[in-house]
Amino acid sequence: MAIKRYFASKDNTITNAYEFNLKTRATGSNMGQADILETFSIYAQVSSSSGYSSELARSLLQFSTTDISTDRTAGTIPASGSITWYLKMYNARHGLTLPKNYTLQIKGISGSWEEGHGLDMDNYTDLVHDNPGSNWIFANNDSATATATLVLQGGANLAAMDAQTFTLTNTAGTSQTFTFDFDGTSLVNGAIGFSGDSNTTNAIDSIKTAINNVTALGITAGTATAAGDSDSQMTLPLTQSAAGRAGNRAIDVSGVTHLTSTPFSSGDGEWVNEGGDYYSSPYFTQSFDVGSEDLKVDVTDLVEHWLASTKPNHGFAVMFSSSLESESRSYYTKKFFGRGTEFFFKRPTLEARWDSSRHDDRGNFYYSSSLAPAEDNMNTIFLYNYVRGKLRNIPGLVGNGLYVSIFSGSAKNTDPYGAALQLAIDASSVTTTGGNTIITASYVSTGIYKASFALTAPNPPPTTLYDVWFSGSEGATFAASTQYHTASISPSSLTASSDNPTYTYVSKITNLRPLYRKTETARFRLFVREKEWSPTIYTKASTAVEGATITSGSYRLYRIIDELSVVPHGTGSTLHTLMSYDNSGNYFDLDMNMLEADYAYVIELSYYNDAVGSWVKQPEKFKFRVE
Numbered sequence: 001m002a003i004k005r006y007f008a009s010k011d012n013t014i015t016n017a018y019e020f021n022l023k024t025r026a027t028g029s030n031m032g033q034a035d036i037l038e039t040f041s042i043y044a045q046v047s048s049s050s051g052y053s054s055e056l057a058r059s060l061l062q063f064s065t066t067d068i069s070t071d072r073t074a075g076t077i078p079a080s081g082s083i084t085w086y087l088k089m090y091n092a093r094h095g096l097t098l099p100k101n102y103t104l105q106i107k108g109i110s111g112s113w114e115e116g117h118g119l120d121m122d123n124y125t126d127l128v129h130d131n132p133g134s135n136w137i138f139a140n141n142d143s144a145t146a147t148a149t150l151v152l153q154g155g156a157n158l159a160a161m162d163a164q165t166f167t168l169t170n171t172a173g174t175s176q177t178f179t180f181d182f183d184g185t186s187l188v189n190g191a192i193g194f195s196g197d198s199n200t201t202n203a204i205d206s207i208k209t210a211i212n213n214v215t216a217l218g219i220t221a222g223t224a225t226a227a228g229d230s231d232s233q234m235t236l237p238l239t240q241s242a243a244g245r246a247g248n249r250a251i252d253v254s255g256v257t258h259l260t261s262t263p264f265s266s267g268d269g270e271w272v273n274e275g276g277d278y279y280s281s282p283y284f285t286q287s288f289d290v291g292s293e294d295l296k297v298d299v300t301d302l303v304e305h306w307l308a309s310t311k312p313n314h315g316f317a318v319m320f321s322s323s324l325e326s327e328s329r330s331y332y333t334k335k336f337f338g339r340g341t342e343f344f345f346k347r348p349t350l351e352a353r354w355d356s357s358r359h360d361d362r363g364n365f366y367y368s369s370s371l372a373p374a375e376d377n378m379n380t381i382f383l384y385n386y387v388r389g390k391l392r393n394i395p396g397l398v399g400n401g402l403y404v405s406i407f408s409g410s411a412k413n414t415d416p417y418g419a420a421l422q423l424a425i426d427a428s429s430v431t432t433t434g435g436n437t438i439i440t441a442s443y444v445s446t447g448i449y450k451a452s453f454a455l456t457a458p459n460p461p462p463t464t465l466y467d468v469w470f471s472g473s474e475g476a477t478f479a480a481s482t483q484y485h486t487a488s489i490s491p492s493s494l495t496a497s498s499d500n501p502t503y504t505y506v507s508k509i510t511n512l513r514p515l516y517r518k519t520e521t522a523r524f525r526l527f528v529r530e531k532e533w534s535p536t537i538y539t540k541a542s543t544a545v546e547g548a549t550i551t552s553g554s555y556r557l558y559r560i561i562d563e564l565s566v567v568p569h570g571t572g573s574t575l576h577t578l579m580s581y582d583n584s585g586n587y588f589d590l591d592m593n594m595l596e597a598d599y600a601y602v603i604e605l606s607y608y609n610d611a612v613g614s615w616v617k618q619p620e621k622f623k624f625r626v627e
Helices: 066-074 200-213 300-307 537-542
Strands: 003-007 010-015 036-048 051-062 084-089 102-109 147-152 165-169 175-181 191-193 219-221 234-240 259-265 278-288 295-298 316-320 332-337 349-353 379-384 402-409 442-445 448-453 465-471 482-489 505-509 521-530 553-559 565-567 580-582 585-591 599-609 614-617 622-626
Touching (some): 010 036, 036 316, 066 300, 102 295, 191 200, 278 295, 278 300, 379 482, 448 465
Parallel strands (some): 175 191
Antiparallel strands (some): 036 332, 051 316, 084 295, 084 349, 102 278, 102 316, 147 234, 465 482, 553 565, 599 622
C-alpha cells in the first residue's frame, strides 16, 4: 500500500464581504457546517471617500495528526524523507463568476480556531454570538484578556536601577517605555520616581502606580504579592484591557538589573490579524489556468513540521495570493467541496504517497555481464520471516548481523555444495572481509530483510544457486554460524538482440475476488506472460507456463458507475502505484478503506515499454465490489 488518505476534521469559510445592503460587513458570520468552502476577491462593490472596497473570503481546514502519528509509529506509513504529502481539494461547480488565470496560496494557520455551526453562505445570517465558531475577526468565542507578571527581586538596590528602562506593549501594538528615577517622585508619562522608597514593597507600588497612570496604554497593574516578608521578592500582575490574541506580547526588561517578567499570555478570542493568523513559511501555491481545476499541492514541508512538533498543527488556509488580494480588480469565486459533502471522493483530503514497491530479483536474477552497467548487474533477494502467519523480526539481530553466502549445487543439484562463491566487491554489501563471499543483509521492515550483490557466472555457470542466510561475526567460519534459511535461485544470462522487439503481454489477477470488505487491505497477485508465447506440443504437455516479471508496472483504479478516477496511475516522481515483484511474480496492496462502499470498481494496468519510451495501457479490466 503506497497511498493513505486522511480527511479533514473541521473546516470553515471566513469573510469580510458586504451583506446585500452593501453597508454592513459580514465579518461576524460563520459557515462551519456548510458543505462548500469558498475563496474570493471582489473589488469595488462599494466606494467611499477612502477609496474602493475590497472583499475577501478564505477557507480554513484542519486534519488531525493523531491517526497519522499512530500510523507512522506502527510502520503503516514511512518516516520523514520517504513520503510526500498532498493537500487535495475538489472543485465545486456553481453559477457565479468563476475566475481564471489566478493563483491560490496555501498557508499554515498559526493559532487554534473553532469550526462553528453556521450554514448560510449567501446572506451571512449565522453569526457566532454565544456559539462556538470562527469568523473574520474571531478565531473562537473564548474571549479572554492576556495577563503577565513583573517580578522585583527582594532587597533590590534601588539606586542601581536609576535611569534603567523596561517596555510594555498593548493589544493594539502600542508600546510605552518606563524609566526608573531614583531621585525623582514623578509617577506619570512613564517615569517611576523612587525617591522616598526604602524597600521592595514601596518600589513595586511605585511601578504599579506609574503603569496605571498611563491610561492610554490600556494595561492595568493589580495588587502585588510577596514571597515572604516585606523586603522579599514582589510579584506584580498585569492585565491587557482589550481581549484577543494580539495581547499576547513580550515584555522587554533586558535593560533592568533587578526586574524579571513573564510575557503576556492567555489572550484569546480575536485573531491577532483580521482574516486569520498564518505562518510566514512554509507556504505553497497552485496556479489555475481555466479556473475549474482541482487543487493538489505538495505540503510535505508543513506536515512534517506538525509531526515533528516543530510547529503546532492548526491546519491550512486557502486564499488568493497576497498580490491578487491587493489588486484593483475582482477574481470572484472559487468553490471547493467541504468535509460535509455527500460526495465521498470529493472531501478535502490529506494524501500520503510513497513508493512501497519491493523488487525481489529471486525470480528475475541475472549473472553479471559486460552488456549491463554496474547498477543493472546488481540483484536483490529477500528473506520473509513468517512466524505462525505473522511477520516477526529474527530475535537477537540488532541492526546488521544477518549475512548471506551464495553456493552452487551438489551433483544432483538439490542442495548447496562446496565453498561459497566469490562475489563482486561493491564496498557496501560485499567487502574483502570474509574473502568476498559474504553479503551483509539489511533490515527492511518487521520480519523482512534483503541482500544485494552482483555475481559473475562461474565456468560452467550453475543452473541453480543456493542462498544461505546466517548470523555471526562477519568472516567467522561458516560452520560456526547460526543458519536461518536456505533457498534456491534460477539465474539467467544477459544476451544482446539483433532486432528491436516490442513485447505485448497477457495479464491476470489470479486471486481476484468479486467482493471485498471496506475494512481490509487486499493483496492482488498477477500472472503475466508474453502474448505471442507459442509452446510446442511437448512443452505444452510437460511444462508449466513460465510467467514474466514486469519490473516497471503500475495500477489504476476507477469507479464503474461514473468512471471516476479513484487512484490514478502514479508514474511520476513518487511512483506510489508501482507494483512489487518476487519469485511468484508481480503484486500490489490496496487499502479498501479508501473506497466508498456499495460500488463496483475496475483495476487497470500499465507497463513501461522501454522500446517506445512510454507506459503502455494493458487491455484487461479487473472488476470487484466493496461492501
